[in-house]
Amino acid sequence: MAHMVGTEKYIITAKELHVDIFNYLDHKTIDIAVKNKPNERDSISDIALSNDGKQLAVITLTSKKLLVYDLQLTKPQKEYNVPRSASRIRFTVDDSKLLVADKSGDVLIYDITTDSSGTKILGHLSLLLDVLQTNDSRYIISSDRDEKIRVSCYPNTYNIQTYCLGHKEFVNHIELLPHNDKYLTSTSGDGTVKIWNYIDGKLHHTIDTSVDITDDQLKQNFLNIMDEGGIEVSNLPIVHYSTSSISDNFSVLALTVHSCNAVLIYSLSNNDNKFSHRLEHKIILENFPSAMKLHNNSIFVYDDTERYVLIYKLIYNNENVTVETHSKERMFESKEDTDTENKETQLEAIKVLYKRKFDNVQEYQERKKQRLEKSSK
Secondary structure (H helix, E strand, O other), X not given: OOEEEEOOOOXXXXXXXXXXXXXOOOEEEEEOOOOOOOOOOOOEEEEEEOOOOOEEEEEEOOOOEEEEEEOOOOOEEEEEEOOOOEEEEEEOOOOOEEEEEEOOOEEEEEEOOOOOOOXXXXXXXXXXXXXXXXXXXXXXXXXXXXXXXXXXXXXXXXXXXXXXXXXXXXXXXXXEOOOOOOEEEEEEOOOEEEEEEOOOOEEEEEEEHHHHOOOHHHHHHHHHHHHHXXXXXXXXXXXXXXXXXXXXXXXXXXXXXXXXXXXXXXXXXXXXXXXXXXEEEEEEOOOOOOEEEEEOOEEEEEEOOOOEEEEEEEEEEOOEEEEEEEEEEEOOOOOOOOOOOOHHHXXXXXXXXXXXXXXXXXXXXXXXXXXXXXXXX
16 A cells, blocks of 8 residues: 655655655655565555654554654654554644554554653554544544544543544544534545534534446446455445645545545535535546545645656635646656555455455355345345
8 A cells, every 4th residue: 555645845655665755856765674574565554744744754564663754864763663553643733742543443652752662542442544633632533443433532531522423334534624623524435524523423514425426337346346255335435535724614625435536626614513515626537546635735646556646736716626737746766666556455455444244255145135136026
């Protein structure tokens, strides 16, 4: 899996154990050295850029290394061994700590201003997929494979403020609403974006992306593949998700839906607690992107097949959003021997997040047969 962050100062992409840092003038490459067992494959599982844009955090999957770099240097300033493989990392609001969401369901916090090891601050009973700290530093919000979003008080995270419940599949992304951070946005394998008041757990709005995917064959192909593995799904899952504010009462949400070669651009506004959204644009792509980020009015799309980052600009005028192609930048030019991400890799990455409804696939197929026979009568 590839990972990317994009700002007005840097475009940073990561794949395998390599990081390409482009400052819009030249490229700098970081090669992470790890000691693995023979035939043991390792890769970067996530990267995070500090809020001040000065530090980059990288975490590896198999060797379980958490590294913190000063972007002006190529050697890690901090290095930690995490106890379990992690799925997501984030800087806290003041950039003094790192939140690590691991695959056993724990959130650990690392104080990168000291040499102390990480501390567990909360736990789920399921694989964690995302974590963040609210802008007022009062809450840690975490999401998991079991459709749950938990809002924990900070620093006393044993006090649970609320749960945001309503998704029907795994919750793979959570982001505060950029133009009004009292609300939380989330995406899921059920193909929806949901808007919550995270203090009381109330759901205020839902965007159903299946309405905007007009190619029914894409959905059917995905359902057939999942069906063969005994996994029952109803919609294409959201894969990438990123947000940005355009004005004080207007945000833009950019996302990709599995196997659809496009970035969907939505506008979202609210008046008090009433929300409205609109699909503003579809950026049509040659390949399904390996990574996608939205920063201010720029959309960065990484195509690992071609090893290019495509940069698009959002133009906001009279409450309408249009998109213009801006430029593209070749990444990993010095790493021609690295593997490229393919459809099978992308499928497996999302497939493991679904829960089997039946432990026995044969039993599932039999029930499916009975269901089809019943519906045909």
